[in-house]
Amino acid sequence: MNFGPVLKSALAALLLSGTAALAADQGVTDTEILLGEVEPLSGPPALLGVAHNLGVRLALEEANAAGGIHGRKLRLTALDDGYVSSRTIQSLKKLISVDKVFALTSLSGSGQAVASIPVVEQAGIPTIVSIGPVTPLYEPPRENVFVVGQAYEEGMHQLALFLADKFPGKKWAIVTQDDDYGVALREGLKKAKDEKKFNVVFETIYKRNQQDFSSEVLRAKDAGVEVFIAGGIISENVAMLKEMEKLGIKPAVGIFWPGRVEAMLKLAGPASDGIYAVDYVTPFGSEEGKAFYELAKKHLSAEEMARINRYTMTGYSGARVLLAAIEKCGKDLTWACTNKHLADTKNLDVKVMAPISFAKGSRFSNQAVQIMQADFATLSFKPVK
Numbered sequence: 001m002n003f004g005p006v007l008k009s010a011l012a013a014l015l016l017s018g019t020a021a022l023a024a025d026q027g028v029t030d031t032e033i034l035l036g037e038v039e040p041l042s043g044p045p046a047l048l049g050v051a052h053n054l055g056v057r058l059a060l061e062e063a064n065a066a067g068g069i070h071g072r073k074l075r076l077t078a079l080d081d082g083y084v085s086s087r088t089i090q091s092l093k094k095l096i097s098v099d100k101v102f103a104l105t106s107l108s109g110s111g112q113a114v115a116s117i118p119v120v121e122q123a124g125i126p127t128i129v130s131i132g133p134v135t136p137l138y139e140p141p142r143e144n145v146f147v148v149g150q151a152y153e154e155g156m157h158q159l160a161l162f163l164a165d166k167f168p169g170k171k172w173a174i175v176t177q178d179d180d181y182g183v184a185l186r187e188g189l190k191k192a193k194d195e196k197k198f199n200v201v202f203e204t205i206y207k208r209n210q211q212d213f214s215s216e217v218l219r220a221k222d223a224g225v226e227v228f229i230a231g232g233i234i235s236e237n238v239a240m241l242k243e244m245e246k247l248g249i250k251p252a253v254g255i256f257w258p259g260r261v262e263a264m265l266k267l268a269g270p271a272s273d274g275i276y277a278v279d280y281v282t283p284f285g286s287e288e289g290k291a292f293y294e295l296a297k298k299h300l301s302a303e304e305m306a307r308i309n310r311y312t313m314t315g316y317s318g319a320r321v322l323l324a325a326i327e328k329c330g331k332d333l334t335w336a337c338t339n340k341h342l343a344d345t346k347n348l349d350v351k352v353m354a355p356i357s358f359a360k361g362s363r364f365s366n367q368a369v370q371i372m373q374a375d376f377a378t379l380s381f382k383p384v385k
Helices: 004-015 046-065 085-097 110-123 152-166 180-196 214-222 235-247 262-272 287-299 310-328 335-343
Strands: 032-039 073-080 103-107 127-129 145-147 171-177 199-206 227-231 252-255 276-279 370-375 380-383
Touching: 032 046, 032 085, 046 073, 046 103, 046 287, 046 310, 073 085, 085 103, 085 110, 103 110, 103 310, 110 145, 110 180, 127 310, 152 180, 152 227, 152 252, 152 276, 152 370, 171 180, 171 214, 180 227, 199 214, 214 235, 227 235, 235 252, 235 262, 287 310, 310 335
Parallel strands: 032 073, 032 103, 103 127, 127 145, 171 199, 171 227, 227 252, 252 276
Antiparallel strands: 276 370, 370 380
């Protein structure tokens, strides 16, 4: 007798706190489709989580304004994990087994998403990851987990290659975080260093949530830094930039896309002018960015508009991918059908990033990146490559 299916169902039930096996079409009625997501909606990381949530809501409001999907309106339940992995997992179990959402539009940040993969993989629920697209989320590929964006490793690799070509022969300092995010950035930097052989004169790893970087920046200055990789999120990068300003040094600074938000420029002040960033979504100052801003104004309040940033674009794009797959399923909406059409996504134009596709056997959209430079006078980023 083949006990495989029985054991799989039992494992899924155990993982979801003893609940009964879930029907693949949960969260769907004749008039509604219920979606769910988890992200940081409180504390400093809420700058990213709230913006992402607004992007998902924007995609749903846009679809609902056009009549929904095959007569069904879309509704979103969002839970706050405070950027804590244990709360992410708890919230996902609630969304799947208690709220019984049909699909997931976010698993929070990169570390939280990696920790929660066993829950969503065992459940089989269609899942979009569009906040922290790190490699462990799509290698190996999971049947129901789809990552929209570009890997941290490749993004940093491309930023470092650009800086190495623009500033040949210069002395580099690298300051990164002591978590999965930092590991990914260091891997990208190592790959670029192997290719370009740039000279790293100072490198250090700091503890997550560290705010005082006086020692690190002073040591970088003493080493003669000319290119500085600030591998923080927002507050850490601001602290590094302020310290450089205080010490009177102005190296070429490269930051990563979690910090590529206008709020970071405001917090850092003039010290942020001219810094380089890498991203796979367009800046708001581009024609596509301006069009997106106008779309958002149609569906979001003035208070909400004040909180949008690049993560609004990633949330919107990920949700658009999911809605396109749901629409292709017609009235007979199931997890299996949705996962199949997600996998078959080809050249979906969401306007704010390159068209989205998943290669055969892949669950990663592998978006092209571009290099941008900050203009403090306009609190904006402009493409340079």
